[in-house]
Amino acid sequence: MGTAWPYEAIDRVTLRVIGGAFSAIAREMAQVLYRMSNSSIIRESEDLGCGLYDAHGNELCESESSPMHIGSLPAYIRGFMRKLAGQIYEGDIIIHNHPYHGASHSPDMGVIAPIFHRGELVGFAAATAHLIDVGAAAPGLNVDLIDVFAEGTLYDSVKLYERGRRNDAVWSILRDSVRTPDSNAADIEAMIAAVRTGADRFLKLVDRHDLGTVMGAANYWMDYSERRLRAEIARIPDGDYHAESWLDDDGRNWGKPLKVNVTVRKRGDSILIDLTGSADEVETGCNVPFEGSLQVACFYIVRTLLLDEVMTEEFIPQNSGMFRPVGVHAPKGCIFNPNFPRACVSRMAQVQRVLDCVIQALAPVLREQATAGNSAHVMSVSYSGYSPAQQQYWVCVEVNEGSYGARRTKDGLDAVDNLMANTRNVPCEEIEMRFPLRVERYELRPEAPGAGEWRGGIGAVRDVRFLVDGFLSCNGDRTLEAPKGIFGGGDGLPAQIVKNPGRADEQVLPSKSTGRKLKSGDVIRVVGPNAGGYGEPRRREAGRVAADVADGLISVEAAREVYRVVLDPATGAIDRAATDRLRAT
Template identity: 50%
Template sequence: MSKAAMPKSGVSLAPEAVRTWNSVEVDPITLRVIGGALDSMAKEMAQVLYRMAYSSLIRESEDLGAGIFDVSGRELCESDSTPMHCGSIPAYIKGVNRRLAGTYKPGDVILHNHPYHGAAHSPDYGIVIPIFWNDEHIGFAGCTGHVSDIGGNFPGLCMDVVDVWAEGKLMDSMKIYDGGVRNDMLIQHILDNVRTPEQNRGDLEALISCARIGERRFLELLEGYGLDTVMSASETWMSYSETMLRNRIKELPNGSYEAPVGYLDDDGKNRGVPLKVSVRVDIEDDEVLIDLTGSNEQVPTAFNVPFEGSVLPVAVSAIRTILLDEETTQEYVPQNDGCFRPVRAYAPEGTIFNPDFPASCFARFSQVNRVFDSINLALAPILPDHAIAGSSSALCAIAYSGVAEDGESYWVYIEINEGSYGGRNGRDGMDAVDALMANTRNNPIEELELNHAMRAERYELRDESPAPGRWRGGIGSVRRWLMMTDTFLGSEADNRSDAPAGALGGADGRSGSFVRNPGTDREEVLYSKVTQEVVHAGDTLEIRMPSGGGFGNPFERDPFAVLHDVWDEYLTAEEAERDYGVVVDTERWVVDDEATERLRNGAKMS
């Protein structure tokens, strides 16, 4: 079942169009109204999903995606949520179409999570509902969300597993509603094979409701304007987004741009063996190829990446984010299939970014974040006003779990810890924020302590100073938990043993760490990737997330900004002088302008 060899020219996520409507002219006002309606319905879908969901990862972190798609899976609109979730849904639909095309009926609801047929990874349940208009199949409403548990060897998260079946129960294009008839026995079978049946049931119903509200809103739009007008307007918006992105790509010089080779800590089993991440960005006229040739061979654990469901979306998201940054782009450019068309990706078969079936690819998010980070760094020399220095780019997902009080199920809490961004031209890096492809929120301490036997002893910015630069790097978070009961621990993090890189003269950031019982005689440094470690009642666990790199020469930083950092205790006066050439008068707490000028001029002459 190995995939066919992929062409060296790369693979695009943009599917081929299948037209079920007649093209008509749409006036500018109607075009704007329909575009706004599409944007609103995707956002409403996401609101329904995260407000209804049971698991904290969807409900609090908003680890989800939703949108409307045509019959071939082309994205008409997407929610403002996790780019990985939204960007992977076209691949979900492609995987579903390969098995069910031609069999759809009104009232169908399809559940899918197979990572070798489009899913981002198996814990991301995807719900797809075919949309019918005048008895004709014209599109899909789709959504995804990360559920707490899918069965398999270990609760919540798994690392050291033998293959894709060991991850948990795989649902490959399963109709849980067939023509409106609910398959209760199938749904019960799915829930009987997970450790968190109540949470999964609630999440599944939330996903179905999300897709149904999308179906309803799209049909209401068709009732108001007709199929031909709505789809013609959608086609215009997709072409517009494509043109905007292609125009930005054409402004860049043709050529190949390589990021510094990066290394992931390990694969979660073979300790002390780092994994190579090699990223090259090829620009030719109005197209971009992200080439991952040279990256590590696939590994025997879950630390591999589904190509269609994860690698392709990160390539598109990175290029779109860098070149069409909403902060710097005056024109409104919607995220839709048009943004997928100019971007291709290539990864050799048998590598961590294109594994051969049936290798497990459960834990894939730290790797794709490193790809995004590397694309940034590769383009920094030709895009100094848009690229950022190295970010944390290491999703720290940790699953805490134990047997519930009823003795018949588990409690599972999956936490995503916050890293930071690198600095960028004109801006310091953002502190304590989930970076790049994740875009998830933190979980409130109060909610966690209310529902789980864990107590937060510390949750704040790291003590260490940020990476120096004309614009400093962001500061990662540090969180310390006191465990009130014996708890299973699973982690798919990456500490960034090679710290986030500085850009254009900025200093490198700081690596993360994972420590049990810090500051005691029982202190133990844990690996970033853990498979079912037992943390006993009374133990503490401290997670330090990486801090981002600096951007630009630190000696060009505004002295008042340096003073401000000293006031805020981000820096000491000694660090200000050593790293920035800024002398702070600590008696009056002002910059000593003359001493600063002498120090900086001396640095230039040397």
Template identity: 50%
Template structure:
């Protein structure tokens, strides 16, 4: 299966560069305004605090014209959502409709990511869409919040495509009542849906105002030219790397049920001229749990996101390149039908984050030898996605979901970034104050995972430690991985530290697997999440000793690690330069040639 990108056909007006930039800036502002509406109106902390949402404006074919500065996984899937409900509805679309799609077999990222889109009509003609998507706390289904081990997609809860939440401006109260009766947190879900509706309404209003000011053909011509420009820039950057085939592979812990069977992830990149194909067909077959991946809504989004960051990074390019559909036209994405990245319905595909993060990390690994200045060492490639749930004093569900931050590998000239989501995720942290105020959990620890980043000339980033305690009986589902694989070091850098999940670390500690599915905790019990830290880049012995000493003072690196991995000698908490020189010379004389990758 491959993805195709369509281009709109409009009467092309010749647009001067200033007007083009003004319209491009206006489109970007529309998307950002839409996202701000959702931040301010959302009920759940996952949207309000973590910003697990996406918003943007799109042409009549679903091509992205502009997107907000939120999580790429929520943004990049919106074209698929639109194309999915277009196939269902055809011409049955009207002004003030709000159309629902959360079907992962019709473009959705996964079932709790609900997209609401409003067609934009200008003087009776369909000219585009305003769309907003967000991760909802609960859609019903087998487990509260998140789920890993379910038999099929129907067990994931309420899934709809092409159903109108608003029909010609009138709210579908029957659908609202269906939601209210079938989800565990109806107030939060319905409130968050209305925040999405408000974002769509604003996006339509602003897009129409833009056409009123500049004219329909001018705006649409500008949209097409902006996409063409992004395409030209992507092709230009792809053309710079040598033609050839580049491959990398890694392993996932398991599928959440068969805990002793690892799953292969294989990435093959074929570069020819100005185009690039990413093929993951040699990866594992689809599995019998929800540890599968929606092709369009998750795999393609992750591939597009990481390739754009490699080739069109804002720090590396002198010119601003709009984030729109054009940048993805030179990219072909292939996934074997029946594989973990392109499952056959009705396979469940709720838990997809770690698979696509691994694909993104392997793309970086495959390209690192030919574009080392645009890549980094192995990153956490991981998302420790946790949901907590239980019943309150009224016997009603509370559900809390948090995204636990990973890190990036060391990169040329800079250390890896600490405590940030990798690649397709850009969510913010859930403040512990928000947790303490709203749900019966207490956060005992939330800090950087010290002394775990891979050593290197530029060290790997640190993940985090989060330790939460239940105040009532409850459930936890964990969508995690990287318990068995360490983030790779590059060009002599050392690997990072793998993940871990520990029950009751302050009592009789029990190591848990990377994936939990409705695991029961009693009041007073706790769980500690240790997120992977990333790999180092370059020879650790080339890191200035003074910088290693600063890391020790900042409690990023221990004295023991400084001596063992960096050859830095600390005496009485003072840097011993002479002893360090001797220690490093001894290490160089005995270690042999440095490997390209360490894992």
């Protein structure tokens, strides 16, 4: 476990072969997990992560799924090693979901298999995925909770298998403490299969190349990724870059916004993301696990801005080397570094907003990479109810799409989950087949996105009708503050969640709620934000403006008033002379 594993003597071809093998193993693990799982949030939304880690918890490779899951796994490993160091054996399977000891939040169950080679612990194969219920106060998602224990059952460094023997007592607790025992058990079995696959593939790689070569290559790729990221950071002028934003509320004190204050401190080839000045911790679950969520998000955004895979054809793997140049600070006692035992289950909107602020802060010095304001939220909702026939609850956890802000030369992406989550929504057919729900509307939002030389992305609208009595919980945000435009671009539009739209009992709901009772026939409409625009609208190509009108994204009047493009109302043809005169004024 203490071996240095040098790599200087390994030839470049072997290094590249092993690097590619690591990536392939992580992808295969994720395929096993999402294909075997039962719940829609894993099987359809792919709210999961898989990877390989060395004996110290350093990430060697990760699947191409949710960065929140994968990047947090080193913290999961550190979390259980504090209790189990020296007590880990071949054949163990460890489960862990404690948010104050590395977990991203309590519904994200970690399943980890130690990897032994000739009796020596050499690494871990690990997976996390979102379980649809963990026995919290309300089915599915929760916000208004008094402490971390109200989030559900916490598993702190628990062995589900020890030396290859299944712990039936723990399995019974896993099933008996939740509303969805069959689904949870199936999803955990899928995670076990994924980590066993990863461990098996790793050992076969060792058989092919020997342990020293494989671990030496792992160290090489971590050092390589670190060097590449530091080189990109060094290009940014030294300085402090600032942005701020406001979250809707804490899920109990509705309408009382919470400040997100971000300063990016760049020095040499390192970056520190400092959240000093952000809101104090709150008495609900609207706090953020520092190690398992905030740090991971900050690591992700620096890599995404500076070394996104679309920027280069070179192989630059994601691993712990990418974490080394990035520091994160949040004062103890703020929402991004709460004191135990504050609840911290509803944390995604907060970290998404941090990422959006990092982008806005660095936009003046990263004009090529930066986007305008993104939806920067996850309007996650859980629809649930009790089935007397099955004597279990049904729970549908849904990720509703937002949109990306525009960037230089590109319009923002429409109706897509963005930034840290990288998940997908549940198809309408899946919802209607598995749950007593009916999707009655699903389309792009009809209002215009943020105007600009490059327009912002457009959010989606989805109406879901309850066919039986049930419950609604929502972990959302972005209903008060719209995504911002940059470099002269216009702001987008905020999100909205509405009960029974168009009826006499229509009600605009807060973005965060827990266990709201609904009747059969009630409809919930979720409206995703429209993102911000990039650059002055009058600089947008007239042909693109005409196409936006033809596509129904903006009106003829908006084309003239906002973009200063004159169109024939009947044909949509551009009046070039009138447009030139208008744009000249």
